[in-house]
Amino acid sequence: MRLAxxxxxxxxxxxxxxxxxxxxxxxxxxxxxMKRDFHGRGxxxxxxxxxxxxxxACNKYQDNPPQEVADKLQKEQLxxxxxxxxxxxxxxxxxxxxxxxxxxxxxxxxxxxxxGSCYNCHQIGPRESSFGTIGPSLYQFAKxxxxxxxxxxYAYGKIYNAKAYNLCSQMPRMGHVDAxxxxxxxxxxxxxxxxxxxxxx
Amino acid sequence: xxxxxxxxxxxxxxxxxxRVLMAHPMExxxxxxxxxxxxxxxxxxxxxxxxxxxxxxxxDVSQAVSRNPVFAFKVKGAKAGDKLSVxxxxxxxxxxxxxxxxxxxx
Amino acid sequence: MKRALVLxxxxxxxxxxxxxxxxxxxxxxKFREIMEQDNPAELFEVKGEELWRARRGxxxxxxxxxxxxxxxxxxxxAYAQMPRYFADADRVMDAEAxxxxxxxTLQGFKYADLAKQPFSNADRTxxxxxxxxxVAAQSRGMKVAAxxxxxxxxxxxETGKAIFFYRAGAYDFSCASCHSVDxxxxxxxxxxxxxxxxxxxxxxxxxxxxxxTGGVMHSVQWRINDCFRQQRFPExxxxxxxxxxxxxxxxxxxxxxxxxxPGIKR
Numbered sequence: 256m257r258l259a260x261x262x263x264x265x266x267x268x269x270x271x272x273x274x275x276x277x278x279x280x281x282x283x284x285x286x287x288x289m290k291r292d293f294h295g296r297g298x299x300x301x302x303x304x305x306x307x308x309x310x311x312a313c314n315k316y317q318d319n320p321p322q323e324v325a326d327k328l329q330k331e332q333l334x335x336x337x338x339x340x341x342x343x344x345x346x347x348x349x350x351x352x353x354x355x356x357x358x359x360x361x362x363x364x365x366x367x368x369x370x371g372s373c374y375n376c377h378q379i380g381p382r383e384s385s386f387g388t389i390g391p392s393l394y395q396f397a398k399x400x401x402x403x404x405x406x407x408x409y410a411y412g413k414i415y416n417a418k419a420y421n422l423c424s425q426m427p428r429m430g431h432v433d434a435x436x437x438x439x440x441x442x443x444x445x446x447x448x449x450x451x452x453x454x455x456x
Numbered sequence: 457x458x459x460x461x462x463x464x465x466x467x468x469x470x471x472x473x474x475r476v477l478m479a480h481p482m483e484x485x486x487x488x489x490x491x492x493x494x495x496x497x498x499x500x501x502x503x504x505x506x507x508x509x510x511x512x513x514x515x516d517v518s519q520a521v522s523r524n525p526v527f528a529f530k531v532k533g534a535k536a537g538d539k540l541s542v543x544x545x546x547x548x549x550x551x552x553x554x555x556x557x558x559x560x561x562x
Numbered sequence: 563m564k565r566a567l568v569l570x571x572x573x574x575x576x577x578x579x580x581x582x583x584x585x586x587x588x589x590x591x592k593f594r595e596i597m598e599q600d601n602p603a604e605l606f607e608v609k610g611e612e613l614w615r616a617r618r619g620x621x622x623x624x625x626x627x628x629x630x631x632x633x634x635x636x637x638x639x640a641y642a643q644m645p646r647y648f649a650d651a652d653r654v655m656d657a658e659a660x661x662x663x664x665x666x667t668l669q670g671f672k673y674a675d676l677a678k679q680p681f682s683n684a685d686r687t688x689x690x691x692x693x694x695x696x697v698a699a700q701s702r703g704m705k706v707a708a709x710x711x712x713x714x715x716x717x718x719x720e721t722g723k724a725i726f727f728y729r730a731g732a733y734d735f736s737c738a739s740c741h742s743v744d745x746x747x748x749x750x751x752x753x754x755x756x757x758x759x760x761x762x763x764x765x766x767x768x769x770x771x772x773x774x775t776g777g778v779m780h781s782v783q784w785r786i787n788d789c790f791r792q793q794r795f796p797e798x799x800x801x802x803x804x805x806x807x808x809x810x811x812x813x814x815x816x817x818x819x820x821x822x823x824p825g826i827k828r
Binding site: 280281282284285286288289291292293294295296299300301303304305306309310313314317318361362363364374375376385386387388389418425427428432434 | 717720723725739746747797798799
Binding site: 459460462464475477479481482487489490495522523524526528 | 599600601602604605608609683684685772774777
């Protein structure tokens with residue numbers, strides 16, 4: 256008798272719990288559904304639905320990973336950065352402005368990487384008022400931080416692989432996925448770091 | 457084939473506030489279609505409006521006007537129950553006339 | 563040390579500048595309000611009603627017996643109460659998926675044909691787009707009320723939520739990358755925070771919408787598709803369960819807010 260009523264109570268409790276809160280993690284369902292419903296198109300293949308180590312960690316921890324996890328993965332991402340062989344990190348800021356303005360690339364309607372899409376998220380030069388606010392303002396980037404080699408290296412590395420510095424940053428890893436070439440990143444570094452760039456006036 | 461217009465005519469005293477929404481591609485002749493071919497010039501060239509059969513509005517229109525345009529104008533001397541008809545004609549000779557009865561304003 | 567302090571206070575100043583209410587958002591709202599008075603979407607509403615009533619397809623039937631969730635042929639109020647579970651399809655469907663389903667079962671059209679080029683361009687507006695504009699207009703002024711009664715409706719919400727937060731693709735983006743924070747914009751386009759009820763209405767209101775750029779009519783199926791394109795994902799299936807689940811999450815979050823009918827966009 257007692258067993259039966261306990262069972263009834265347990266079932267009732269489970270029923271109430273399922274009404275109030277999700278009983279389980281729906282991410283496996285979501286992934287299975289996406290894998291079934293999506294199809295590759297152009298350069299955007301189905302492999303893009305697979306999480307790499309960074310995406311998996313950020314998804315698992317909802318962009319708030321434990322320190323040890325972040326440290327380990329950031330170190331790995333940093334180690335994977337391809338630095339220019341000649342050590343020159345500064346290119347042409349005029350090209351950099353064009354690259355920052357260009358929002359095309361890497362989608363199924365593109366043939367490859369094209370631009371940096373930088374103005375989508377950032378304020379950068381003083382003459383462009385159509386800037387996004389998803390990322391911080393980069394106006395007066397070097398004027399505020401200094402023009403030294405260490406800041407140049409940070410700028411290059413951050414553009415190449417933003418996750419090396421902040422694991423779950425919303426900023427794409429433009430060099431890591433070949434969205435930008437070495438020269439394009441140099442040009443963007445110049446946009447931010449060249450004393451003659453309008454960004455630093 | 458010419459698609460119907462949506463005409464709204466509301467009275468404020470003896471002035472009818474008329475707004476006409478027209479369905480027309482209004483091609484400038486400069487646009488390329490998805491196959492890369494230039495789409496030929498196709499646009500409304502003239503619009504006229506009649507109040508109880510008498511012309512109260514006439515306009516020559518250029519291809520600079522956008523697709524599915526809205527034309528708004530006021531007609532003095534209108535009253536509830538009057539018939540307002542609007543006609544457009546395009547450069548291909550296509551024509552469309554629609555008519556509404558003017559309603560009392562709010 | 564001094565530089566760090568200077569940088570710190572400047573950072574605070576920049577942050578403060580970013581927090582002040584964005585005047586461009588107010589201007590966009592004003593613009594939309596004025597343009598909504600004579601919205602070319604109404605032309606597609608009229609076309610959609612014609613298509614709804616016309617006998618079409620291999621079965622030479624109209625859509626007047628289509629059940630949008632409130633009974634066969636009941637169109638008024640149906641859009642505001644979707645996505646919902648449909649027993650005959652055994653899945654949750656958003657409004658456009660349901661219209662496509664009716665076109666298949668009642669009229670004999672094939673999914674492959676409808677999915678081939680499902681989105682408008684300057685040369686052509688697909689029939690489901692006009693149909694959904696008509697259907698959506700019949701919910702004008704009503705409160706959004708996507709149901710969560712059936713277990714599959716609740717599952718669709720949770721699955722949609724998981725999809726919303728799933729970071730992947732070449733740029734590591736999820737929907738949440740842009741749409742889970744307050745007061746952000748991409749270029750000059752404000753980004754509503756869809757996790758919050760009073761902003762989630764932004765995902766419902768305005769769709770279907772007439773886009774002045776190109777003079778085209780677009781539904782929310784197009785918008786979800788284009789979001790995944792810009793997220794550098796592969797392409798979601800047209801009218802698929804993935805899209806219905808995502809729409810379930812977004813719409814339920816907006817429940818209680820009034821739907822003003824088809825909108826107009828830049």
